[in-house]
Amino acid sequence: MKKILTQIGTLNSLMMGEYHATETVGELLKKGDIGIGTYEGLDGEAIILNGVAYDSRADGKTYVMDKNEKLPFATVSKFNDSVCESKVTFNDIEELKAKLEETLPSKNFFYMIKMEGLFNVRIRSCYKQEEPYQPLYKVACDQREYDFEEEGYVIGVYCPNYVQGMNLPGWHIHFLSKNFRHGGHILKLQGNNISYKINDIDEWNVILPHTKGFESWDLTEDLKEKTKQVEGSSKK
Numbered sequence: 367m368k369k370i371l372t373q374i375g376t377l378n379s380l381m382m383g384e385y386h387a388t389e390t391v392g393e394l395l396k397k398g399d400i401g402i403g404t405y406e407g408l409d410g411e412a413i414i415l416n417g418v419a420y421d422s423r424a425d426g427k428t429y430v431m432d433k434n435e436k437l438p439f440a441t442v443s444k445f446n447d448s449v450c451e452s453k454v455t456f457n458d459i460e461e462l463k464a465k466l467e468e469t470l471p472s473k474n475f476f477y478m479i480k481m482e483g484l485f486n487v488r489i490r491s492c493y494k495q496e497e498p499y500q501p502l503y504k505v506a507c508d509q510r511e512y513d514f515e516e517e518g519y520v521i522g523v524y525c526p527n528y529v530q531g532m533n534l535p536g537w538h539i540h541f542l543s544k545n546f547r548h549g550g551h552i553l554k555l556q557g558n559n560i561s562y563k564i565n566d567i568d569e570w571n572v573i574l575p576h577t578k579g580f581e582s583w584d585l586t587e588d589l590k591e592k593t594k595q596v597e598g599s600s601k602k
Contacts, residue, residue, distance in 0.1 A: 369444070369567050369568045370397070370444070370570075371398075371476045371569070371571070372398055372442050372572075373440070373533060373571065373572045374387075374441075374575070375437075375438050375439040375574070376531065376532050376533070376572070377439070377593065378531045379575070379585055380404070381501060381589045381596070382501055382502075382585070383499040383579070384438060384499070384577060384579040384580055385406060385495055385499050386438060386578075386579065387406035387436030387437050387438040388436065388575045388576055388577065389440075389573060390435065391433050391436070391437065394437060394442055395414070395442075397444075398442025398444050399415075399442070399444055400414055400415055400443060400480060400521060401443060401478070401521065402414070402440065402521055402538065402539070403437050404437065404438065404439055405437055406435070407494045407495050408502070409495075410422050410492075410494070410550075411540055412431075412437060412440055413519075413542045414440075415521060420542060421435075422548065422550040423493075424491045427548070428543070441533065443478045443565065445480060445563075445565055449565060451562070452469070452564075453559050453561060454481075454562060455558050456560075459539075459552060459553075466524075466562075467536075470524070471566070474526050475526065475566055476526065476566075476567035477524040478564070478565045478567065479521070479522045479524070479537075479539070479563070480519065480563050481519060481522075481557075481560050481561065482560070482561050483517065483518075483558075483560035484515070484517050485514075485516065485517075485556065485557045485560070486515050486554075486556040487513070488513050488552070488554035488555075489541050489548070489552055490509045490510065491509065491510055491550040492505055492510070493510070503589075503592040503593075503596050506596045511553065512548065514541075516543045516544070518542055518548075519541070520539050520540070520541055520555070520562075521539065521542065522537050522538055524536065525538070531589070534597060551597075
């Protein structure tokens with residue numbers, strides 16, 4: 367059976383402030399039971415796990431999302447839990463990413479990862495935005511950050527370098543606590559003897575949004591440096 371990664375929207379359009387959404391949680395969950403993203407209006411960080419859509423918001427709490435809620439950007443797949451489990455120890459997020467990349471058979475494919483264990487983690491999320499929407503690199507200046515030492519899950523996707531602008535090259539990972547109360551985009555991470563499973567992806571499907579912004583903007587601008595600032599920057 368083909369392992370398909372389904373993506374909603376593009377990273378460059380999100381970076382430019384396209385937070386209008388056209389895909390519902392219900393439709394998304396038909397295409398995958400694990401993944402990450404964000405909700406309409408940039409309302410928190412999306413974590414999809416075991417077929418449930420969670421929203422980790424800037425108030426530090428995580429909510430289960432209704433099937434009618436919408437997402438402007440997300441990547442999901444159907445996870446094969448029968449693959450072999452591995453273990454990894456790391457002192458920071460860059461060490462983790464480097465170790466995981468060493469295990470990949472090729473960096474020209476997509477991969478989905480699920481990790482489980484006790485993590486020291488710093489996560490972030492942004493408040494829901496009001497129109498007219500500002501670019502993400504401006505909105506991220508008002509992000510909220512939280513530190514936890516907690517059992518939970520790390521869910522993430524690896525994208526190859528050639529998708530720059532469409533998605534984020536390398537690993538993009540979110541955290542969800544085991545009690546489903548906390549979560550968000552990961553800024554810092556440490557773990558000892560953490561279990562993980564990786565699925566390789568055979569096919570990449572992109573659902574393009576039919577919104578005024580997406581239809582009219584020039585999406586060819588090189589936003590690589592601004593994206594790096596948004597993805598990895600901590601305000602603490």
